[in-house]
Amino acid sequence: MLETSMMNQTNTSPxxxxxxxxxxxxxxxxxxxxxxxxxxxxxxxxxxxWTTDDIEVINTAVGGRSSRSFRSEGRWDDALKLTPDWIFIQFGHNDQKGKGPERESAPETDYRDHLRRYIQEAREHGAQPILVTPVCRRTYSVDGTLRDSLAPYAESVRIVAQEMQVPHIDLHNYSLNQLAQITDKEAIQRFSPEGTTDRTHFSLSASRIVAQWVLNLLEVEVPELASHFIRPNEVLNQE
Incomplete structure (x- = not known):
């Protein structure tokens, strides 16, 4: 499914x-x-x-980008110019085969090399990288089981994170476990943008659910950073 371009939050200043x-x-x-x-x-x-007053989040992510194209378009350089303390890095959906040579990366080779380079350059710029495994697509088989096309990319993230000693948020595994507990119909109702059967992107309400998952994992992997976020009660009640 083609990723569509998205508009970032207005808070994009250094x-x-x-x-x-x-x-x-x-x-x-x-x-x-x-x-x-x-x-x-x-x-x-x-x-x-959900940030507290002592931290800021700037979102430079853009729809349709992969670990290859985000760099080739100069977007990674722009992210580094913001001089972050932390960089969250999540790719995989558009690295898959069929996305075109300007985006594709094989999970066991190029994709891992791209992640290693991101980590190295983030460190050179004084930032702490955190890898995030790609969130699972909501695609179910006829028998109701969840299909997992992103598993090789998620595994590569885990391997590189261990190899280069960086924290990683296993959003793929967490989302896989959560989505395996519901049906295809329920997944569309809870996660797909209004009026669609989109199985990759999120509605606004689903964005909050998935962000909640990210924070659940961050509390385990980097608790000192998780403490800078406060989730509203209505989100907590959805857990």
Whole structure:
């Protein structure tokens, strides 16, 4: 499914205060901000709304981008110029075969090399990288089981994270487990943008659910960073 371009949140200026830590989000449309004209947003949109006063989140994720094209278009350089303290990196959906040579990366080779380079360059710029495995697509087989086309990319993230000693948020495995507990019909009702049967992107309300998953995992992997976020009660009640 072709990822559509998304409009990022308006908060895109460099971190103005030396006392505030800055997180920069890098990724595709499952991460990015609210769509201009429809009920659609990535999990980064919700995450930005839950920060405390001592941290800022800038979302540079853009729909349709892969670990290859985000760099080739100069977007990674722009993210580094923001001088972040932390960089969340999630790719995979558009690295898959069939997305075209300007985006594709094989999970066991090029994709891993791209992640390694992102990590190295983030560190060179004084930022702490955090890898995020790609959130699972909501595609079910006839027998009702969830199909998992992104597993090789998720496994590569885990391998590179261990190899280069960086934290990783296993959003793929977490989302797989959550979605396996519901039906295809329920997944459309709870997660798809209004009026669609989209099995990749999220409605605004679903963006909050997935951002909640990210924070659940962050509380385990990087608890000192998770403490900078406060989820509203109505979101907590959905757990």
């Amino acid at each position: 971190n103005a205060s030396s006392e505030r830590e800055l997180i920069v989000l890098v990724g595709d449309s499952t991460v990015t901000g609210k769509s201009r004209d429809k009920d659609q947003a990535g999990w980064g949109w919700a995450l930005q709304q």
